Amino acid sequence: MPAASSPNATIRQVAELAGVSLMTVSRAVKQPQQLAPETLERVRAAMDEVGYVPNMAAVSLRLAQTRLVAAIVPTLATHVFDAMLAKLTAELAREGYEVLIGQTQYQPGREVDLIRTTLGRRPDGILLAGSVRDKAVRSMLSASGVPVIEAGDLVRNHLDMAVGMSNEKIGAAACSYLAALGYRRLAVFSGNDDRAQRRNRAFAREAQRRGMPVPHVVEVPPPTSHALGRELMAQLLARGPQVDAIYCGSDMAAAGVLTESRERGIAVPRDIAVMGTGDTDFAAALFPALTSVRIDGARIGEVAAGMFLDRFAGRPLPRRAVDVGFTIVQRESTAAPAATAP
Amino acid sequence: MPAASSPNATIRQVAELAGVSLMTVSRAVKQPQQLAPETLERVRAAMDEVGYVPNMAAVSLRLAQTRLVAAIVPTLATHVFDAMLAKLTAELAREGYEVLIGQTQYQPGREVDLIRTTLGRRPDGILLAGSVRDKAVRSMLSASGVPVIEAGDLVRNHLDMAVGMSNEKIGAAACSYLAALGYRRLAVFSGNDDRAQRRNRAFAREAQRRGMPVPHVVEVPPPTSHALGRELMAQLLARGPQVDAIYCGSDMAAAGVLTESRERGIAVPRDIAVMGTGDTDFAAALFPALTSVRIDGARIGEVAAGMFLDRFAGRPLPRRAVDVGFTIVQRESTAAPAATAP
DNA sequence: TTGTATGCGTTATCAC
DNA sequence: GTGATAACGCATACAA
Numbered sequence: 001m002p003a004a005s006s007p008n009a010t011i012r013q014v015a016e017l018a019g020v021s022l023m024t025v026s027r028a029v030k031q032p033q034q035l036a037p038e039t040l041e042r043v044r045a046a047m048d049e050v051g052y053v054p055n056m057a058a059v060s061l062r063l064a065q066t067r068l069v070a071a072i073v074p075t076l077a078t079h080v081f082d083a084m085l086a087k088l089t090a091e092l093a094r095e096g097y098e099v100l101i102g103q104t105q106y107q108p109g110r111e112v113d114l115i116r117t118t119l120g121r122r123p124d125g126i127l128l129a130g131s132v133r134d135k136a137v138r139s140m141l142s143a144s145g146v147p148v149i150e151a152g153d154l155v156r157n158h159l160d161m162a163v164g165m166s167n168e169k170i171g172a173a174a175c176s177y178l179a180a181l182g183y184r185r186l187a188v189f190s191g192n193d194d195r196a197q198r199r200n201r202a203f204a205r206e207a208q209r210r211g212m213p214v215p216h217v218v219e220v221p222p223p224t225s226h227a228l229g230r231e232l233m234a235q236l237l238a239r240g241p242q243v244d245a246i247y248c249g250s251d252m253a254a255a256g257v258l259t260e261s262r263e264r265g266i267a268v269p270r271d272i273a274v275m276g277t278g279d280t281d282f283a284a285a286l287f288p289a290l291t292s293v294r295i296d297g298a299r300i301g302e303v304a305a306g307m308f309l310d311r312f313a314g315r316p317l318p319r320r321a322v323d324v325g326f327t328i329v330q331r332e333s334t335a336a337p338a339a340t341a342p
Numbered sequence: 343m344p345a346a347s348s349p350n351a352t353i354r355q356v357a358e359l360a361g362v363s364l365m366t367v368s369r370a371v372k373q374p375q376q377l378a379p380e381t382l383e384r385v386r387a388a389m390d391e392v393g394y395v396p397n398m399a400a401v402s403l404r405l406a407q408t409r410l411v412a413a414i415v416p417t418l419a420t421h422v423f424d425a426m427l428a429k430l431t432a433e434l435a436r437e438g439y440e441v442l443i444g445q446t447q448y449q450p451g452r453e454v455d456l457i458r459t460t461l462g463r464r465p466d467g468i469l470l471a472g473s474v475r476d477k478a479v480r481s482m483l484s485a486s487g488v489p490v491i492e493a494g495d496l497v498r499n500h501l502d503m504a505v506g507m508s509n510e511k512i513g514a515a516a517c518s519y520l521a522a523l524g525y526r527r528l529a530v531f532s533g534n535d536d537r538a539q540r541r542n543r544a545f546a547r548e549a550q551r552r553g554m555p556v557p558h559v560v561e562v563p564p565p566t567s568h569a570l571g572r573e574l575m576a577q578l579l580a581r582g583p584q585v586d587a588i589y590c591g592s593d594m595a596a597a598g599v600l601t602e603s604r605e606r607g608i609a610v611p612r613d614i615a616v617m618g619t620g621d622t623d624f625a626a627a628l629f630p631a632l633t634s635v636r637i638d639g640a641r642i643g644e645v646a647a648g649m650f651l652d653r654f655a656g657r658p659l660p661r662r663a664v665d666v667g668f669t670i671v672q673r674e675s676t677a678a679p680a681a682t683a684p
Numbered sequence: 685t686t687g688t689a690t691g692c693g694t695t696a697t698c699a700c
Numbered sequence: 701g702t703g704a705t706a707a708c709g710c711a712t713a714c715a716a
Contacts, residue, residue, distance in 0.1 A: 352710090364709090364711090365711080368711060372711080400708075400711090404709080405711075
């Protein structure tokens, strides 16, 4: 039983207790096979007795590596990010790395501060949800020399490494999907962050390409919510154009559209189709079940972890940018319009 | 413009560039007012030029404090934890603390390893979602001398500090709530983790106290899901006892119960009432909107942050245990049974 | 107002 | 197989 264990025991206390030098204790942790079995046992007993855990601040300082990976996300309250972080954390943990999570809460100014603070921790790698647009941030990051992964938004001029999917392709695919089902008067509800805007522009371009009416696009500051979806839907009905399908930048907003429609006696998808983004866990639980663009957060996290580990080990990277794609999960909220009547 | 900034510049490089000593640079960061304005400006220019950010590993080692708070949660994919972590992170960030998040993924064995690894980072504080039951973990933590907050589960014998609510009270309240609405044949679906089990036992005790039939309790390994809720509901209908209300340990499971009921033509709440736990953001978006036990994760995070900051600053704690309570948010899934017919 | 010496806890290196 | 030494980057204490 660990008896008198003192707070934050150091390698020195263990050494004195075991009657060996500092290096012997260090080796007992890092290269146990180098020690005589009897010595090893004595050192281990001493470590247990004082509850010794190596101080990573000292290790980091000495080795110039922290075994820390920083991940910066807008919010934790989004399924894609959760799944990504969970997988990233789990995969990196196998190799002894920990993940330091920072949240910007969608405040652009916060990102610079956060990255500066984060760089102070000298992480071995930094993952950023989304692409880095801010000039200052870009130069800070590249100057730091830290491996950087931009995740979830595959842009051409990524800083270092990237994994994710093209938001432009998502926008175009969403539009094509609705068009193929016969919907023509489209609306888009989404956040006004960079990714969403690029998605929406691609959506509109695709509509134009197909000779459809210009989509009615409404962009608001994120995060989007159920209440927001309801409100936007109410506004659309009150004074918006006639539409037969709505593409939402988040599933929560889409859920709000479903609720508001139901309360007003508008049948989905008969009167109007609704589609979300993210394929959140609750998408299938809504009524009607929500069609959504599925983004595999876990896959993103897995690929990102692999890239980091390759890089840390000095292995050559197969690719510096990985497209994990996306899929559209069709559910009840966008069933095809009735076939031409007999 | 930061020109030739080198990776991980040190205080020495800045000093040489500015033609001052190391201490002058250090003071430029920590006590700028002590420097001659002209010197300060020169140092700042040098810092910008090389992109200097202090190495926290060195600072931590020197000061024996890391400005790091570790938070250990079962998963990020739960609204209560998200909200708690978001608030905790935001509040601590104001005072220059960062939050290191660990996830156990509900694997009990993982908790010990995770805490050991975490202790290596010498966090200034540790927050644990849930109470600490494991003997080894308890002694590791108390031996480390780190301030510990057990969050979200208010037990009597907390290790150090605690904030949350009584799961026993939640169970009893859920039962009382359903009983008051006239439901008598109750079922419970939940995870089989410690917190859930204590909640369920209290639920059953309350039913007994009220002279109601013994509730049909089904406990499964977490995490619970929509699919799981559907399956449990299907099983209940196939071979379970007749029930008129179901209390679920999570909103996702409750959502599954709603879906399965709808598919089978069972009307909620007319034929059966459904109630969840957590008041997740999507609870209001379900159909029918889900009655749920609301747990204010943000409030928990806020109180926890306050406790940590008081402790770090050496201020006396008003209370070592704070009950943030809970509320039952009534929605459509548990409307009262029809009044006695005329 | 600015500089020098010292040590935080650990490990690479070299010596025995 | 084990030990002594130096150094990682920074801030406290003290000196100038």
